[in-house]
Amino acid sequence: xxxxxxxxxxxxxxxxxxxxxxxxxxxxxxxxxxxxxxxxxxxxxxxxxxxxxxxxxxxxxxxxxxxxxxxxxxxxxxxxxxxxxxxxxxxxxxxxxxxxxxxxxxxxxxxxxxxxxxxxxxxxxxxxxxxxxxxxxxxxxxxxxxxxxxxxxxxxxxxxxxxxxxxxxxxxxxxxxxxxxxxxxxxxxxxxxxxxxxxxxxxxxxxxxxxxxxxxxxxxxxxxxxxxxxxxxxxxxxxxxxxxxxxxxxxxxxxxxxxxxx
Ligand code: PEP
Ligand code: MN
Numbered sequence: 001x002x003x004x005x006x007x008x009x010x011x012x013x014x015x016x017x018x019x020x021x022x023x024x025x026x027x028x029x030x031x032x033x034x035x036x037x038x039x040x041x042x043x044x045x046x047x048x049x050x051x052x053x054x055x056x057x058x059x060x061x062x063x064x065x066x067x068x069x070x071x072x073x074x075x076x077x078x079x080x081x082x083x084x085x086x087x088x089x090x091x092x093x094x095x096x097x098x099x100x101x102x103x104x105x106x107x108x109x110x111x112x113x114x115x116x117x118x119x120x121x122x123x124x125x126x127x128x129x130x131x132x133x134x135x136x137x138x139x140x141x142x143x144x145x146x147x148x149x150x151x152x153x154x155x156x157x158x159x160x161x162x163x164x165x166x167x168x169x170x171x172x173x174x175x176x177x178x179x180x181x182x183x184x185x186x187x188x189x190x191x192x193x194x195x196x197x198x199x200x201x202x203x204x205x206x207x208x209x210x211x212x213x214x215x216x217x218x219x220x221x222x223x224x225x226x227x228x229x230x231x232x233x234x235x236x237x238x239x240x241x242x243x244x245x246x247x248x249x250x251x252x253x254x255x256x257x258x259x260x261x262x
Contacts, residue, residue, distance in 0.1 A: 001193055002192075003190055003192050007192070012132045012162060015053065015108070016052070017052040020194030021222075024217060024221075024222065025052045025053070025223030025224075026049075026050065026224045026252065027051060027054075027055050027109075027196070027223065027225045028053075028055060028225075028226040028228045029054045029055040029091075029228060030056050031057060031060070031227050031235065032058075032070055032235075032236055032238075033057065033070065033078050033079050034236050038231075039082045041230035042229055045245035046228050046245075047086045047088055049228075049248045050256075051088065052088070053088055053091050053108065054091070055111075058070050058071055058072055058079060058093075059075075059095045060237060061093070061114075061116070068237060076092065076106040076107075079106065080107075091108065091109040091111055091134060092107045093112070093113050094107075094122070094126070095113065095122075110133050111134040111136065112126065114138050117141055117145070118145065118149055120149075124155075126153055126156075126158065127153040127156020132160035132161070133153050134164055135150055135164065136166050137163070146163060147163075147187070147191060163187060163195045165179065165195065166201045168180055175204060175205065177204065179199065179202030184219045195220075195221055196223045197225070199212035200226055200238070200242065204240060204241045206232065206244075209247075217262060218262060227241055227242040227243065229242035
């Protein structure tokens with residue numbers, strides 16, 4: 001992953017856009033695939049707002065085993081249908097080696113969540129598929145741990161890796177996680193891989209998503225992973241941090257004004 005060995009930025013094609021290089025990419029969508037209507041409405045909202053890909057989980061890593069765990073294969077089916085219908089590539093999480101082939105068959109980018117950042121067997125398996133991997137920083141991981149986790153994927157032959165800063169756990173409890181934005185320019189100076197920021201899980205608070213998104217753009221991130229829900233009040237997971245469609249539009253408008261002057 002080192003820039004010393006590979007000085008040029010890795011650019012990962014994604015639909016009509018690309019992650020890394022010159023573009024600033026916004027990937028958006030609900031935390032989870034809930035219902036066909038929820039997904040379709042949210043997909044339409046993020047597409048209209050200017051997202052380049054649709055995110056949503058069919059396999060959800062929940063703190064409690066009694067919380068909604070995602071629809072699994074049926075969720076993947078709904079998600080890929082929604083993506084095709086709306087004309088957006090899709091990003092979705094895989095949690096287990098046994099599901100890698102199925103998830104990779106549906107996803108344009110396969111996500112590894114914070115909790116699995118050091119699931120080395122899973123990372124190795126993902127190193128052997130021909131799909132880009134979005135690797136999220138573990139909430140107790142140092143930057144070095146993240147870079148070495150990425151190395152597991154590259155070492156197996158898959159160099160299409162995107163890193164994602166999504167906040168780490170600190171002594172601060174007012175905010176869900178502490179979004180480590182200093183990690184962005186630090187990592188970008190040392191690796192050729194693109195770096196996204198997830199201000200949704202990074203803060204857990206809807207009203208902090210806009211300011212932290214602008215900050216992410218200002219510190220050199222290659223894009224964002226943002227949670228948006230057609231009706232966050234009834235979301236099955238992460239409603240408190242999910243943007244209303246109108247807030248997503250406002251975020252995209254502010255980004256549109258900021259990016260040209262950076
Ligand atoms: C997610 O993006 O849906 C998610 C579960 O994030 P994280 O793994 O960063 O908690
Ligand atoms: Mn979520």
